[in-house]
Amino acid sequence: MSAALDRRALELLPAGPRLVSHDAAVFALREKRDAAGRSEPDFERLRDYAREAKAHALDHLDGNLERFEARATAAGAVVHWAEDAPALNRIVHELLDARGARSVVKSKSMLTEECGLNPYLESRGIEVVDTDLGERIVQLGHEPPSHIIMPAIHRTREDIGALFARELDVPAGETDPARLTEAARRHLRGHFLGADAAITGVNFAVAESGTIVVVTNEGNADLGMSLPPLHIACLGIEKVIPRVADLAVFLRLLARSATGQPISVYTSLVTGPRPGAELHVVLVDNGRTRLLADEQHRRALGCIRCGACLNTCPVYRRAGGYAYGYAIPGPIGAVLAPALGGTDERRGLPLASTLCGSCSAVCPVKIDLHEQLIAWRATDVPRGRRERVLARIAAAVFERPALYRIAGRAARWVWPAVSRRWPGNPASPWLAARALPAHPGASFRERWRACVRGADR
């Protein structure tokens, strides 16, 4: 059982005002999604279409990838293929190194987080500046993003003010979000103007036109794509969709599901490089073909990285992103981790869920997230020897009604002892926050038998 996440939650998001405001801030996004969906009559139909469209796109992914590559290349982009994280990092580094690029501006890309691109480049002497405000905040704080849309949602304005006072020369004690943002604007402008290259993520890649679509609210990706002579766009292979027409559905769902906006501020459809500049597109596998081959789990590749599942998850909101120990937290992270996460501990992430099903209910592409978690529990989630033995014993008892009744009687007999707190009581973790239910007296079947006897004519 993965209690590591439970312990990390306790440590990294301790109970108190921080926990309360984290939960509230993240849930506010869920409420915004609800409001946006309620005021859009097409919302539920869009979700149905999106699910079918993604299923269809994945079924024809090979053809879509080839067509995308051909059209993008014809438009002047250079398309690269990376089998895994090390390959992505190498390709990006080589592109930068060959051009003597030393300073890079980067807009949000969960894929590059997943692959650890920043540390790879930094250890080779390349300055990588994350330009999304939330990403810059966590970068300056030497920590990873804790949410896929709002990277610094776990930080208070006081935290950020203190950070900016240290790093950006903002007066000590400044906590006004507008003034802090202004300071970041000035600071990052210099980086945009001086950058040798820009790295961006890609929200969607359209096969029929060879177009990559990059979406932001801040305009940071567009600044990156407008200024330096080199643009490197990184995407997971599952982002390729066949037609421009499908884009309408996904764009109508993405911002509404993520932040409650009808559309993000900047939606850039990029086909080929800027005149006089270079565009390199890197298609990354990193375990996605493994998921694609899995009948039960390939649906998870339909994810458009909106974050709605995080916002609605009672566990994520009270654990915080860091507790997951994986670049992508929350329900979608737990669904992807067994295939893409790479460690035993991450394979246990599907256990970090009450299976309430709220995630599946908000997913814009209708991925059955909670069912995927149940499925992973039966296959890839590591189960210790003790656990397996216990399950076998319990099942053996439950399969035999007579044994079941005896076990029930035994449990009721030791109940008072187990309910009390004493050192070594295996029920201790439970008892720390709760009492055990009161002694049930008799079992249902004992009462039933008494009832029936009493009613016997």
Place this chain on the structure above:
Amino acid sequence: MSAREQILARVRAASGHASPAPAAFVPSARRSDFTAFAQLLVAAGGEAHGPFSAGELAARVADLCRAWSGGVRVLATDAAFARLGDGPWQPVSTEADPHTLADVSVAILCGAFGVAENGAIGLDGREAKPRALPVLCERLILLLDTSTIFPDMHAALAGLPDGALAQHHFTFVAGPSKTADIEGVLVLGAHGPRELAVFGVGL
């Protein structure tokens, strides 16, 4: 085998399922007039002006340029110039090094069309040159023909100008740049323009 071959081979092996393409999506009917568009634009933090007749337009735009920057360092694209004629704006060289545009107070461009569903304006890369102009400027003015407003994104993407996806970029801009990364508090003017004003043209 190259990485490309390996990846494609794995994808091919995993594909071949028969899920059908969904039937074309039919969106609900909605308005596509300037008022409807303006409502969404304003909700996104933008300003809507007009609609004005072609004759009145230049004077109104000039008023705003003066209010915003005293008429200093205002650049207009060729197409915008063609619409407005002379005023407190300078032409911008499409070949200019974008880094020289860092001090632009106001940029004036023509939008290809509007989208009523979300207050977005389509910026065609062939008009929005240099690409950095509408993102680097402090404040942005977009001119929009009120007869070129689509009801929703389906219509907009079906109605992209010819060749829009055969050249570098086509960008939807829906309001001034913004962020809510600090405690979810909305702040306008993150990296892109702090303010966006759309002038409807056509009466």
Place this chain on the structure above:
Amino acid sequence: MLERLGCTVSFDPRQTCCGQPFVTTGARAEAVRLARAHASVFAGAAAVVCPSASCVATVRRRYADLLGADQAEALAARTFELGEFIVLRLGTSDVGAVFPHRVALLESCHGLRELGLGRPSEQLGSVVDEVGITERLLRGVTGLELRSVSRRDECCGFGGAFSVGFPELSARIGRDKLRALAESGASFVTGTDASCLLHLDALRAREGFGPRAIHLAEILASRGGA
């Protein structure tokens, strides 16, 4: 209560467990065995009624994977949560119950999102604002004042094995739920799942505040007083 409503009720003592804890902990082989046993115990029953929505959800939603679609379908069609049996099969939402108290409804996740006993708050779009099955039954109880709860369908944090493997997070979620229930002004909290209710009661015993848990069946069987 069911007999009062005209049903012939029997209890088969061979039953033990539908297998839900084995499904959720990934013990699939064991889950299959228990599902088979469960299916065989109830093979002849015209209707299987269960006062636990999560167990019914296991039979209706998980058994297809464990037993194959055909066998599962047949059993699923005959398996009902108590409240939905009364409303949908017996066709009434007034069972003559009397319970003059302020009550908050705990809309347990399985009943809500897997069985459709109410409308999940995530579901948007132009759906007629229908009153859910459980709520309808409670509104049919004489004297009962139903209180609204903020974040009405957020999970209670029990999640079965989750509360054992992740006790801290489970308690955090549960405490917030308890607070929301307390703020509703209800004296009682009710629902379709004893497990959720027991979890809340267990927290209440530690925290010292919050409405008392009482199962839906107890309310429906009540003729006055508590």
